[in-house]
Amino acid sequence: MIIIDYSDKRPIYEQIIERFKNLILSGVLEADAKMPSVRSLAMELSINPNTIQRAYTELERENFIYAVKGRGNFVKADAAILEKQRLELLDALELQVRNCLSKGVDKTQLLERIKKITEEDA
């Protein structure tokens, strides 16, 4: 379920966070689903439990999961949170679009390209 890319320059814990956010936002992990335990996931990925713990702590802080001591971590994922996260993605995308434009990328070319993407797996 989780894959670590050691050639990726981002820290491991960030890759894990990103992957789980993806699974939750895309609906693969539903609300109240149990996350893998810190130790078991660490074992599975052959990395240190502290690294998983750090990822989970951050996911909890960002309201993606909640921890119950002695029980495990569980997916939070209520609709409001998911929508808020998606809006943040759009905000980031907007910044990137503006960046492209300020660097002289052609407007119509940009728009065409994005249109093509949105249509392709329709």
Next chain:
Amino acid sequence: MIIIDYSDKRPIYEQIIERFKNLILSGVLEADAKMPSVRSLAMELSINPNTIQRAYTELERENFIYAVKGRGNFVKADAAILEKQRLELLDALELQVRNCLSKGVDKTQLLERIKKITEEDA
């Protein structure tokens, strides 16, 4: 011309690279314009000359500038290179768009938002 943001998490040399790329791509710095000398820019920004040198080396490697021994660094900026850079920006944007879609962002909402941006400063 160059501003360093110390609260930015990216290393200083990256900020400098990014800023110069911006100036070149947006046309503010034209082909064969002289870059500030390593030492003078270091003085101006109160940072280590090594840091400037690192940025220039990277800019040269990416074909944004060229060095002339004993004379200084100059903007390269031929049309082919600029266009290639812009295509890379579009590629990065495409990745981000796909990322949004895979996380459940609404297609039409995304498209609408980008359309609005491309139109606004038209």
Next chain:
Amino acid sequence: MIIIDYSDKRPIYEQIIERFKNLILSGVLEADAKMPSVRSLAMELSINPNTIQRAYTELERENFIYAVKGRGNFVKADAAILEKQRLELLDALELQVRNCLSKGVDKTQLLERIKKITEEDA
């Protein structure tokens, strides 16, 4: 009567203690009322009886309830104890107020806000 919030960071037994204190101090549970039996409450909440037992033991230690062997647990709630508890709440509040002031919160603003609260459901 008792609700457990698993996304609450506090341990379950503390949530139970807090909830019962609330019910007793607010007068919902009167003196000598019978507490739910350990086993029945554990069943109802689908949690381990040990957890309920721990809460009851603590409530007894703090003089909120008393146990009668073979009969069950009962609310103590004599006036002196209730008043002592309320004073402790005030002490905690005083600490927090001093904390606010030491951190530069404006005195009159603080006072205004609390006044408003005390008046609103009068």
Next chain:
Amino acid sequence: MIIIDYSDKRPIYEQIIERFKNLILSGVLEADAKMPSVRSLAMELSINPNTIQRAYTELERENFIYAVKGRGNFVKADAAILEKQRLELLDALELQVRNCLSKGVDKTQLLERIKKITEEDA
């Protein structure tokens, strides 16, 4: 400047966070002041550098400080952030006041007590 209370049940890193927030909000540490380095503070307090690091990471996330790699951590503390933090303190206080009232604490007694505090070091 920083004191650790080992009899305090809160984790060490939280005590450190709280202490620094206090110093910043009360104005003892001004904007752009240099924080003690991770290693030096760890040495001074005879605790592990990781624990300090964790505290600093959290302080940065909450916008109290900013880190510059290779230079150190610095106090952020712009006015808007400070005011926002103070409002959060007031919100927390409001909750506590409501809690007192719901548990039968006398309104006028509560108000009197707080008034006394606000006047005393005037």
Next chain:
DNA sequence: GTGGTCTAGACCACG
């Protein structure tokens, strides 16, 4: 068994 905290010691990137 679970998560949460802490220590000790290491390596890296940055300036």
Next chain:
DNA sequence: GTGGTCTAGACCACC
């Protein structure tokens, strides 16, 4: 020297 990440191993509270 500075912060940032990671590992290894330990102890605690909770259930």
